[in-house]
Amino acid sequence: MTSPDEPVAWLSDQERAAWMAILAMTMTLPSALDAQLKRDAGINTFEYHILAALSESPTRSLQMSQLAVFAQGSLSRLSHAVGRLERSGWVRRQPSAHDGRHTEALLTPAGWDKIQQIAPGHVREVRRLLIDLLSPTQLADLGATSRLVVGTTAPESAHLLDTGLPPGI
Template sequence: MSNEPAGEPHWLSDEEQYAWQSYLHATTLLEDHLDRQLQRDAGMPHVYYGLLVQLSRAPRRRLRMTELAQNAKITRSRLSHAVARLEKSGWVRREDCPSDKRGQNAVLTDEGLRVLEKAAPGHVSAVRAAIFDRLSPEQVGQLAAICRTVADGLQPQGADLPWLR
């Protein structure tokens, strides 16, 4: 847990500090870049686009709210607001879950699918231009391994929230 007595904080080494700074810059710039790209070309922020992608890959283009939130790594609350907005735009529709009366399914509408298919090529281009065109195949593998490791260390088993935190 958090043992930080008044002793020695154990700072980052120069290499670590450099890596951390680079990481922060890269992720900030990239997220910003993709957010603008999608806002301009598809009229929605990156996270919302990610939700449509998840839905498009799901069995009948629908997913339980909680499952969608887990896949996208966001809170249920955030998802609720997001789906409300996407519903207002007509890309997504809510649907009562037959098996559990508490549940809701988020369903990707036909129009949502069209918007997604229209935006996807440009988005992939942007991602490719920012990352995969600039990295060697070995680096892509390295990146995947590093991210897997970091993500695994932050997953569910947290404490008092169902799956996040």
């Protein structure tokens, strides 16, 4: 709970103004992208990232635990989401041949078609809502600042941003 010993520095006017804007951005940008995907593809952002991650793997498959890191979600959330994608016929699951504890998720041909079909629309929306609004420098700065923040909010996935791989691979 609140520790009364060390007093809290409230936000200055400038800090508050910046924080309000940042808060609004972190609330509206993800949901705007989510809305586009739901509308045009019938899936949400998390499911999109699952399909995208699988499609970028050379084998079009990944272990569930690796996929969870790439898609930035808990294993439980992933398990439910892959269940839905499986029911739609875009993903299959099978126990790993080498280690019966692992489960491999793999993109079906239909899933491959699906992601190929919807990716352009999604990228277009990312451009429209973010990238095309900013100069290359602004975008790079925003990226660098974000990386800094992620270093505190989610150190595990900060590593992913630097190397493109989960830690220990």
